[in-house]
Amino acid sequence: MIGLRRSPQRRRESAAAAAPHGPLRDYLSTPFPDQGTPLAELPLLAIDVETTGLDVGRDRVIAAGWVPVDGTTIDLSGAQRRIVGMRMDVGDSATVHGITDDAIAAGAVPKEVLVEVLEALAGRVLLAHHASIEIGFLSAACQRVYGAPLVVSCVDTLALQHRVLTEGVGAPADPLPGAVRLWASRERYGLPPYRAHEPLTDALACAELYLAQMAELSLRSAKPLSLKAVQRI
């Protein structure tokens, strides 16, 4: 099946042709990093979204945080955090992400946040822990605003962690439940504990985890790793 799937670059090109003029089309017109890009030179954008729930159709993004990763360096100067304004109540989800209705009432227009994310992501690989959440919600937002889906080139630190835990010599076929979660994964590398569910902190936590995973996987590999070696779409 893998062989029949088109490359992210091809999917991006055809999506760009179909997208309306504007920020989404601009984003889709910027080439993704080539599959052969060495990890030491790969530009990524670690991103985390907080939502009102897990239903992509009904729930909404209420906050997003992102930070660029340039090869082996996290560029903290590019770190951003946005709270999305909306008229609906965040309800019980506030107990998870701690973002209150008041904060959301004062937040930015959803479309403006989406534009900023698209600008930050252009030319970069999307990096997230359990990336389908981020991709699903961002794509749904694009559908609502532009009437077209989001196409990304993506690296998922959850999938990478699964590989880290299962590919080693004598490693179990399946890691223990919970072992691939963000905070457990970080603990394995001795990375500092953070307060969870603040979107910028989660994005930074994911970026740091990626650097650690990359260091470990590079050590196991005979030749320098490229994007292709760590990519899951």
Add this chain to the structure above:
Amino acid sequence: MVDVELAEVADFLAGHAPFEALPGTVLRDLPARMTSRYHRRSTRLMTVGVDNNDLIVVRSGAIEIRDADGDLVSRGGEGTTAGSTTLVGTNPSRFDVVAIEDTLVLLLPRGVFHELSAAHPDFADHFDAERADRLRMAASSVATNAAGQAILRSSGRDLIRQAPIVTVPIDATISEAATVMTTQDSSSVLVLDGKRVAGILTDRDLRRRVVARDIDLHGPVAPVMTPDPVVAPAETAAVELLLTMVERHVHHLPLVEDGQPIGVVTSTDLMRLERVNAVHIVGDITQQRDVAGVVEMAGRVPRLVEQLVEQDVGAHDITRIVTSVGDAVERQLIALAQDELREDHGPPPRYCWMVLGSRARHEQALGSDQDHAVILADDAPDGAEEYIAALADRVVEGLEAAGYPRCEGDVMATNPRWRQRLRGWRREFRQWIHEPVPDAVLGASIFFDSRPLHGDEALHDRLAEDIATWVPQGRKFLAHLTKEALAHEPPLGFFRGFVLARAGENRATLDLKRGGVGAIVDLARVHALGAGLVSVNTRARLLAAGRVGAIDADTAASLVDALEFISHVRLAHQARQAAAGTWPDSRLRPSDLTAFEQRSLREAFHVVRGAQQTLSQRNPTQYYT
């Protein structure tokens, strides 16, 4: 709305020096001016010979810093910084920085570092002063009595506060002086010539020099007083006053301020203080009529040290007291030996018995071995060498019995080479200084820490003056001394086990002498001798060298603090060993150290290491050409 607060990073920085000193607004914005990287264990963050343009801050994990020779400079975990030398100083890096655990770091770019340094002096100072300051606090905290009754810390002024000063003019009669003493209920009276202290008259003087000799009481006081008595500045610490009295054999010590007397401290005043067992021991030693008695008294020293350590007396004072007891033991053994030899050899020739090394520097600890030598007068009669040989045999044997082992290097008066006439000694020193042979100099450095203990001090003074004149010109000699001062590295590697709890148990022991006290002693010696200074006490040498600019004054002060702290830990360790019945040494196991001691010792060794590096770099050619 721009909202990029990287709270986790800002909180981390706020918890670590020197960032904690930055204003909140600066801290909040700082993370966005940094980058972050991850390094696998045993990969390099900085490399000797390669430029570095960031301040490295360890976010998690641990790093170690090694110099170009691969020698360990320091290790540290979360919050440790590295790379400042290439930012404050010059590129390329003179150090390797290696991750010794998987390590996440934050990097502060050069431009931001300098911006912060310029705007926030605290931040800038940190990188120079951090070690010195932390150490100073450590040193003072161990020397301060928690109960607030540090009596040996009190000064002479505190002791004379109650008693009014008792004086008579120089033209008073003996009767008038005795009357003043009686009405003022004082055991002494100062005899003043104008405002100056011309002499002192004591109860004992009245008994011995007046009554016993049937002197006319209406005659002048001047002939029976002790003229030009030993005086001390009013602020002198009680322990110093005590030791002065013991060493000078006086019981009354006038205190002066701006050259004028303000009172008299008596040995009784001092004995009323709680902690002066040293006085009793020294006093008892001088009463002993045989070697066995002296040996028994000397056996009390370990318990005395234990008490002084418990009472938080500073290491500087404790080593002075231990030295003082050692002096008393050695003097009494010499006196007993002279009594014995009188029958067969008659009176002794003119000679000076000198002590060397730690004793000479007033820095004796427990378990120190004997180091002494004899200067004979050039005009001493034939056979004087034989007399000294016989004397030395007896003294060395007595000292050994009293718990002072023979010197391994045979630097003792029993060695014919170390009992010479003055001209022989001058020849010996001239050779060491002007035509040094490396090995000979290494063995000889102990002779540059000498002090007369018994006999004719003028012989020693003459030699000391010559040495002080010759040494500053002896460039090759100073080069050898410099080399020696750099030979004993502070045992910084020892601390790995503490910094890295996960690195496993460190079974090695920490040597507080070689790279610690000994290294500071060597540094002080080379700086003081190079500047032609005559002090032999390490603290005095450092402070004097700092005053004349032979060494940076702050560095000198830091070394004094380092010496005090390391010595204190060492003495406490030795007292524990003595109490447990084992022979006192200078080697500690990790389990012997508290977390505070670990941290502070590490800082102290850093100071030593820094001073060694400065010495080796500052004038690389000065002494070697």
